[in-house]
Amino acid sequence: MSRLAGQRIVLGISAGIAAYKSAVLARLLKKAGASVRVVMTEGAQAFITPLTLQALTGEEVRTSLLDPQAEAGMGHIELAKWADIVLIAPATADVMARLAAGMADDLLTTLCLATRARCLLAPAMNQAMWSHPASQRNAETLKAFGWQQLGPDAGEQACGDVGGGRMLEPEDIVAALDAALSGHSPAPGTLPLDATPEHDDHAPAPDAFMADDADPATGALAGQHVVITAGPTREAIDPVRYLSNHSSGKMGFALACAARDQGARVTLISGPVALATPEGVTRVDVVSAVEMLEAVNASLAECDIFIGCAAVADYRLAEVAEHKLKKVSGSPGLTLSLVENPDIIAAVTHRQSPPFTVGFAAETRELARHAHDKLVRKRLDLIVANDVAAPGLGFGADDNAAVLYYLDPDQPDNPATSHTLSPRAKQDLARAIIDYMLPLYRGHQITRSPVCS
Template identity: 65%
Template sequence: MSPQAGPRLAGKRILLGISAGIAAYKSAHLARLLKKAGAEVRVVMTAGAQAFITPLTLQALTGEAVRTSLLDPEAEAGMGHIELARWAELILIAPATADLMARLAHGHADDLLTTLCLASGAECVMAPAMNQAMWRHPATQDNARRLADLGWRLLGPDAGDQACGDIGPGRMLEPEAIVDALFSSPEAASLSRSPEDAPVRSSESAPDSSNAAASGLTITITAGPTREPLDPVRYLSNHSSGKMGYALAAAAASRGARVRLISGPVALDTPPGVERIDVESAIEMCEAVRRAAADSDIFIGCAAVADYRAEQISEHKLKKTTDDDTLTLRLVKNPDIIAEIAACEPRPLMIGFAAETRDLETYARDKLIRKNLDMIVANDVGQAGLGFGAERNAALLLWREDQRRDGSSAPGRLELPAQSKATLAETIIDTALARFAARAPSKPSQQDTP
């Protein structure tokens, strides 16, 4: 907990809601930290939460009776739930399960905690905690968007090992991170994993990120097309807009990473807190990547790099002739940037992209192995409304293998349906961080939510 959290929380009336999930054990520590910071804390638990932690534990830590039922005759003699709703200046739900998120997103008031949320005008914050597949499910992502629209601030989830053996986003943030985030500025809330489709903005500084899933890591990302000159006015290029790469850079920066974005020519603003390096050709991009790779922990090759360039660039504009209806260009191969960096030792965690129009998984898995990558993001760019230039995309994530708790391993695979590129980038970055944590024992992730 940061030294600043105490003064900000002193005297604050906080209603701590606890829903079902193994991360409920962290709520006891969270309650203790809130009390230590000087806040007044009252706890409401759902019926499921009591299977993981007892009300008596929270009562001992807060010095206040714990409420568990909407239909408690003694408490409701004076409309106690309305009094509690009026008392709270801040409602903090940690952990918030997928079920609770769904009920709040759709205005349900079928237990004490959801009723209080609807009856209160307090600031509302939640820390989601669930299995990684549940968090990534389109229904949960839609509920997160609904909650954000209703004024909820989502802190997390974090990524890493989970109690069920999965790896990915879904772990509840650590109590210290939650306390530090409670009164950070609205701009700092951009690190929350709510999948709002916010536009990329230009900024001089990074968000004040309390979610430090990538703190201390350097992530290099390439984005956009390259332009291969033919003469002073013409070039070869492709339809890449750079939107996916820029969304990845924004997502990585929001998680606390130092982000270096090597960009081809695009019409996009630099995401907050991102170091941007502009290049034009594949050769220029290759040189920039070589310089950046040496101190990178993760490298993501999202740029649509031209495979070929002109063997010779004309000094003057190529003129159209009247006696010849054809023009012959001699092309030579450009460097294979991602394969070159993947061959280095030591090397960063290598993530590539594969844009295909058929046999998506076959070609992507071949590229994963052939280029010695750790993970690949495969896109079917033949689908209308997805891929190049579009606001939405779908992806198939493949990685070499997952180590299971029984010592066995299996190839990793995650299929992501069509969604905004900003939302897609969140999951790609979280998966990349989980792969890095699995590869780097010096930076272990702690076991958490189901």
């Protein structure tokens, strides 16, 4: 049974072309067992009719701030108290700006100010609008207010542009919500997802990734800057298609939380994933391997520990097609010319004064041999190897196992020392990896400068 079963969700729809996806989203939420009530802005009704959403949810769609048919004519308060989750999808640049400014000039923005439910939004706008400093500032403001951001995705847009700003697909939004219910912590100012929002005596739940005895102010990594890469990269073929892999980003995000819990200042550089940004972590979203390398280089000025957990594509197209490639009937096939992507890990470890560097090796056979080769060839301080062919572990799964390898600096010619971590939740595995890394990092601090040049 889906974790969404029984959840009371207010689905807010603002005025973007992606509103057509909201009909599918409403249907999927209902199918998962959630109770869904829809609130539409005036502009949203130009893209999709309230009648469509009413038919899909079985509930009257709300559009008016002062609805005489609502409880005491105060529909915003009624909905604010009813909701366990408020989800705005699509969230346009306009509605994000109004929420960031604390405006309450329609039903949707007013109930968002009045609710104590968990609030999430799925941005949807033109790529230039999304990258504008005002939109980025508003997104950061909303995160500080406690909003969790789902997406946006990147790709071809309705206007013909290509880039970031696309609303996540409805299936990805539902998956992200379901994942949040499995243990992701509520953001500041929100309640646990299973709390009853009408009552004032519910304190926010502790972070699901926070160890019981963790104290960030005095943690073992207090004052250290940890840079982590996570998720897949996408290499464009044309404006519609891309090369990628099955990485979900869960392991990298769990490591970011584990490092944060030990007091580190964490920069999380993520490829396209449907995961909420962990509280207290600075997130940088990228799409391609080249973009990830640029973000990594920009973050290394004061980097103490670098953890390369991302599944970076080995190759990219030599030339990206300007328009969608069309299938030609009777043709023998399609040949793609690929070039090698930059090696991000090697770029870090081959710096004049590299940080302590942890790499990952996702293998399907000969785990020890491939991990040891990568450990030596890329000059890593520690490598985390896992068998992604093992059932129920690795890409996309909630659990994982790993074998950790490192070379003794006093005996570099000896075989790598290994330590096996048995299958467990990725949050627990992340904590174990950080715990194992700490004494190695302390030794690194003694023998080498911890600050990158």
